[in-house]
Amino acid sequence: LVDLILALDFGGTKHAAGVIASGEAVWRGWKRAITPDNGTAREDLEIMFSLARDLLVGDIPAAIGASFGGPVDADTGLVRTCYHVHGWDNLPLKNLLEQEFGAPAWVDNDANLAALGEHRFGAGRGVQSLFYITVSTGVGGGWILNNHLWRGANNMAGEIGHLCIDPDGPLCACGRHGCLERLASGCGIAEDARLLLTRSPQHGQILHQLVGSDLSAITAQLVSQAYNLGDRLSQQVLDKAAWALGKGIGSVANLINPELFILGGGVTNAGERYWQIIRQTARQEALPDVHFEIQPAFLGDTAPLWGAVVLAQDNLNELK
Numbered sequence: 001l002v003d004l005i006l007a008l009d010f011g012g013t014k015h016a017a018g019v020i021a022s023g024e025a026v027w028r029g030w031k032r033a034i035t036p037d038n039g040t041a042r043e044d045l046e047i048m049f050s051l052a053r054d055l056l057v058g059d060i061p062a063a064i065g066a067s068f069g070g071p072v073d074a075d076t077g078l079v080r081t082c083y084h085v086h087g088w089d090n091l092p093l094k095n096l097l098e099q100e101f102g103a104p105a106w107v108d109n110d111a112n113l114a115a116l117g118e119h120r121f122g123a124g125r126g127v128q129s130l131f132y133i134t135v136s137t138g139v140g141g142g143w144i145l146n147n148h149l150w151r152g153a154n155n156m157a158g159e160i161g162h163l164c165i166d167p168d169g170p171l172c173a174c175g176r177h178g179c180l181e182r183l184a185s186g187c188g189i190a191e192d193a194r195l196l197l198t199r200s201p202q203h204g205q206i207l208h209q210l211v212g213s214d215l216s217a218i219t220a221q222l223v224s225q226a227y228n229l230g231d232r233l234s235q236q237v238l239d240k241a242a243w244a245l246g247k248g249i250g251s252v253a254n255l256i257n258p259e260l261f262i263l264g265g266g267v268t269n270a271g272e273r274y275w276q277i278i279r280q281t282a283r284q285e286a287l288p289d290v291h292f293e294i295q296p297a298f299l300g301d302t303a304p305l306w307g308a309v310v311l312a313q314d315n316l317n318e319l320k
């Protein structure tokens with residue numbers, strides 16, 4: 001009889017669930033659903049429960065791993081808060097999952113689990129130490145040190161998004177100035193493009209054509225598109241984002257000296273020039289004897305779900 005593992009990913013825009021047999025590397029089944037606009041934690045849970053029930057078809061999993069897109073206390077399985085959906089504050093996600101499915105559950109945040117997923121199943125296979133960075137609407141990170149997830153004392157390790165890159169830089173959502181997240185995230189990129197386009201529209205004609213007259217419709221994806229079409233303003237914005245990310249990576253390399261940096265998230269699809277600037281800047285920022293590689297993520301947006309498998313599997317093995 002095989003042990004089934006149920007993996008869940010509570011994301012900002014979509015939820016995903018997968019069932020896999022313990023020790024295997026291919027899904028038995030996999031499903032995803034778009035999250036409702038203005039939804040609540042209760043609705044999110046119901047969507048997830050229904051995805052999982054469809055996949056389990058009456059089977060009881062041996063263990064559950066769950067990824068959550070926000071701060072989580074991994075020891076207790078308590079969600080601290082969720083920035084975009086109401087009702088998640090202090091919700092005991094681990095307990096709720098255990099009650100619903102009758103199996104032990106473990107919970108962690110999406111960046112930690114993406115790091116774990118990439119390490120076991122993706123771009124980080126065979127590497128002992130790596131730092132995973134996700135660059136999407138925000139910027140987050142997760143550490144694998146000596147083949148283990150490093151969470152820090154309060155499960156807050158890896159918050160590279162709030163590394164200060166430019167003390168005189170723009171205000172970040174956290175209240176500080178010039179954070180990596182403000183300079184390099186999708187939201188930061190869109191905001192910078194909007195500001196520059198208002199100030200000097202002649203430099204951003206390609207972006208302007210793509211977005212039309214409504215500048216609030218600017219997204220990092222459109223900036224990236226214009227960037228690759230040679231739009232000067234978009235190049236200025238994305239070059240700076242890549243520079244900021246490279247600076248951050250170089251500093252982190254100096255501090256911890258991991259073998260590998262893995263970059264995931266939608267913004268990292270910006271193309272060759274963007275990657276070149278990141279690599280060049282990181283190399284310049286790091287000391288000459290600090291060696292590392294910077295590689296794209298392999299698992300895409302399924303990385304947290306794979307990490308949830310690893311979390312459940314490893315904990316299950318420890319129980320046995």
Ligand SMILES: [Zn+2]
Binds near residue numbers: 162175176181182
């Ligand atoms: Zn910040």
